[in-house]
Structures are given as structure tokens and as C-alpha cells.
Amino acid sequence: MQVKLIRRKNGLVVRLNGELDHHTATVFREVIDKELSKNLVHNLVVNFENLTFMDSSGIGAILGRYRQVKAKGGKMVFCGLSEHIKKIMQLGGLLTIIPVCSDENKALASLL
């Protein structure tokens, strides 16, 4: 899985490409935590548009980042969810705490 970070004025955009499972969750964690530790951005937009698979390891990894963002007073927004990933997130209770936007621009705008 590739994790691409783009620093924007309103927050950090995280574009995921590939599969997010127990194996790749390590990369997801390390890349995002390194950036968050710089304290330059507090908000996170996670773009799932090019993520082809996710299981409960993804839920755990996302919740871990959500807690960090929230502790720093930031917000987390999702975009580009496929029906399958949406279903996994619903089962994990993520969609009751994290807002979903249809695309990256709308997600960034919602952070203003």
C-alpha cells in the first residue's frame, strides 16, 4: 500500500492506494504519525478513493490516528469511500464519529 501525504492549508491530506490490512497498517501508522508529530497540521483528510481493500486492522489503525488528531484539537474527515469500505466502517462504528464527504475538495472545505 502507498500512503501519499499532501500538506494543505486546512490540514493534511492522506491518499491511500492499495490494500489496508494488518500487514500494511504499519506503514499507514508510521507515515501519518511522523507527520503529525511535527505539529504543523491538526486536521486530517483521509482519501480512500484508491483503496481496494480494508479489514478490521484498518479500523484499528484509523481509530488510533483519530485519537491523536482529536487530542490535539483537530478534526478528521473521510472521502472517496466505496460501498464495501463504507460497510466495514459502519460495522466498526467509525461513521458515527467521523464525517464523510464525497471528494477531497469538499472534505478540505468542511474543515474551514
Added chain:
Amino acid sequence: MNYMKMEIPARSENESFVRVVVAAFAARLDPTLEELNEVKTAVSEAVTNCIIHAYDNIEEGIIMITVSLDGNKLSLEIEDYGKGIMDIEQAREPLYTEKPELERAGMGFSIMENFMDELFVESVPGKGTRVTMIRTLGKKHTWDSH
């Protein structure tokens, strides 16, 4: 009845490989994309449990995966020879995890239950665990053709 068996060491990089192999074998039942995604997710949860819980990330552990096709019924058996589950009922509870420090969501068994028609868990502490999951696939296809 057609079947296939595979044996892998409990290494996390094998998770995606198992998903692909199971999906390829199940594809002959003409499942929908949604069904395939759900089967792949259930397999992924079971294999991840073996790696993290049964073998505590010790990569030498062995995982056996058996997939059987009977009509349009898919049976999956994921077996390990690891530490076993002391309390299966508790392990199956949503959000329960033994490893919160590893950012585990505690959703593995819930997802397996949700995505498969039937889920059986047998375990002997100190000996290992066998998870059996059954799902009838290609239902839509059958309805369409009748």
C-alpha cells in the same frame, strides 16, 4: 465436492496472498463482486487472528487454509496450532480485544459473522483453533436464471 488446501507460515505479508487465492478459487461459483469482497474480508480477519493472537507474531507458526465448494456453497476452514482461545464467547463479542495496545479494533469475529452465513469456532487452549465459515455464493445469479 471440489476443494483446495494451503499451508502458510504466520507472516503478515501472506495475508493478501491468502485473500487472492481464496477469491480466485471461489470465483468459479460466479459470485458478485460484493460477495467476493466479503469473503476476502472474512478470510483476512481469520488469518490475522492466527498471526496476532494464536502465534503472538511468531512467524514460524503454521496456518492451514482449506476451501471447499459444494454446489454454490463455499466452506472455509482456517486452522492454527497456536495458543488457543480460553473464552470463545468473550472473544466473539464485538469490540473485545486482548491486544488494545496494538490498536486492534476487536471486530474480527463480528466481521466474519456479518459477512458469512455461518461461523463456528473450536479451540483447545495450548493446542490451537479452527474457524469454519460457510457462505452460499452467486445467489443473485441463480435468481436471475430462473
